[in-house]
Amino acid sequence: MAEEEVLQEAPEPKRKEKEGGIKLIHLVVIGVVLIIATAASTMLLRGIMDKFFGSMDEEMTKLRISQLGDQARREGKVSIGECENVKILTKDPIIVNMADGEHFISTSIAVCVEAKKVTDEEFEMRVPQMLHVINDSLSRIRKDDLFKATEVTAEDMEMAKELGLEETAEASESGAVYAKNLNRYRGELLKDLSRNFQYVKDVYFESFLVQ
Numbered sequence: 001m002a003e004e005e006v007l008q009e010a011p012e013p014k015r016k017e018k019e020g021g022i023k024l025i026h027l028v029v030i031g032v033v034l035i036i037a038t039a040a041s042t043m044l045l046r047g048i049m050d051k052f053f054g055s056m057d058e059e060m061t062k063l064r065i066s067q068l069g070d071q072a073r074r075e076g077k078v079s080i081g082e083c084e085n086v087k088i089l090t091k092d093p094i095i096v097n098m099a100d101g102e103h104f105i106s107t108s109i110a111v112c113v114e115a116k117k118v119t120d121e122e123f124e125m126r127v128p129q130m131l132h133v134i135n136d137s138l139s140r141i142r143k144d145d146l147f148k149a150t151e152v153t154a155e156d157m158e159m160a161k162e163l164g165l166e167e168t169a170e171a172s173e174s175g176a177v178y179a180k181n182l183n184r185y186r187g188e189l190l191k192d193l194s195r196n197f198q199y200v201k202d203v204y205f206e207s208f209l210v211q
Contacts, residue, residue, distance in 0.1 A: 080202060083112035083201065083202060085112065085115045087110060087113050087123060088109075088110045088206070089130060089134075090108070090109075090131070093107055093108050093209075094106070094108070094109060094131065094134060096138040096139050098138075098139065098142055099139060099141060099142045100144070103142075103210060103211060104210075104211055105208065106208075106209040106210075107205055107206075107207060107209065108205070109134060109205060110204045111130070111193065111202065112201040112202035113200060114200075114201050118197075118199040126197060129197075130193060130200075133193055134189065134192075136192070140188075146210060147177065147181070182205070190203045
């Protein structure tokens with residue numbers, strides 16, 4: 001009888017051993033987390049690098065423009081580099097009263113613009129401000145400042161010739177003086193403009209009349 005009872009007892013089901021190790025879903029989750037973390041760190045690093053090198057590029061541009069302006073002011077020489085984006089500020093000449101209160105300047109001005117630093121829309125929006133800076137800069141000049149006698153070298157005479165100034169015996173010397181002084185004030189204007197508008201790389205007088 002005891003044997004029957006033992007035989008009738010159902011055997012206990014075997015307990016499944018606790019599964020160990022990493023499942024596929026775990027690997028997928030880890031992979032996704034790693035991808036997100038990598039992408040985020042890459043974007044952060046790129047932003048830092050762009051900011052760093054962008055600021056370095058801007059500082060180098062400022063330094064180059066400053067040197068260009070200093071050379072023009074110090075030596076009165078024409079130093080014009082290549083420019084792929086020249087913009088004329090106004091269709092009509094700009095009229096500026098000179099510092100002596102008796103004469104005025106009539107001039108047409110164009111600027112070289114670093115296109116990647118400013119859009120056409122933003123540039124057009126800034127034109128009135130640029131004209132204000134130009135008026136302020138040029139209004140400090142007296143007529144005598146442009147025509148006063150200075151030592152004229154053969155190089156100055158050659159520069160006057162390149163600018164198309166008259167080459168008569170008397171006018172040649174005064175033309176060289178005028179060209180030298182004009183480029184000195186061009187350097188002043190370039191510094192004034194680039195100080196306020198970092199994307200302005202150079203400035204050109206399309207016409208310049210003193211009356």
